[in-house]
Amino acid sequence: MSYHRAHPRPAREPAIVTAAIIDDAFVSQVRRDMLAFAQLQLRDAALAEDAVQEALTAALTGGRDFAGRSALKTWVFGILRHKIVDLIRQQARTTPISAFGGDDDDLDQAFDTLFRENAHWQPAHRPAQWLDPEASLQEKHFWSVFDACLTHLPKNTARVFMMREFLELDTAEVCAAAGISTSNCHVILHRARSALRGCLEKSWFVAGERPC
């Protein structure tokens, strides 16, 4: 796909190429990607739509110049990141995030079944050796599985986990935005990691040998 369709490339590439990089096809691709991401984290189509629209508008009407497509995406993502955290913070004020209850309890129960009564691994559920995970990260299908595993996380778990790992907030910022204690924060993050680990093992890394 040429991203210069709407604006022919000048003979010499200027330092500032904003006009050249922003064509409709590129903007709709960015919009689609960011929307998928915001939806995955917020689990609310209307909120995600608003956040992405605002971020895109701010980026494209801010009179800024971008040196490339990646720079523009990074800028949009930076704005979107703030908007997502703001939305989570606002919602946490009216509907406090609980570390327990609902879907989260189901995840905890599923996690508990991995262990024997003495809290050591059930032999059948002991984490297996994953064969060449680095190679997996280069396979397109791995990312579909990863996406599906993320989608299976309950809403609050996903919001907290993605603030930590995708928006790369430190734990104190995550706890503050979600309005929860550090201890509950750790509970939720551990729950998310264990669920994702289990999902990836079951859905992707099935060929590994289980240790005895």
Next chain:
Amino acid sequence: MLNCKQATRRMSEAEDRPLDLGERLELGLHLAMCQGCRNYRRHLRVLRTACRGYREQLLGGEAGEAARSEPPSGR
């Protein structure tokens, strides 16, 4: 002495805050004896790398193909 369930919780916390010496020793002792938890720890590293890779793809200039061929290293 940590059991496996406690060890997984501690390994997760290690992703979010520095463990103190006592916590590290307890975990190290457990990991020395437990292949399952050593695997779990490796899986947490893969998970973090994957999350970074996901983000790189989202921000990649060429629809993520560039990021896909060069997964980022761990944090």
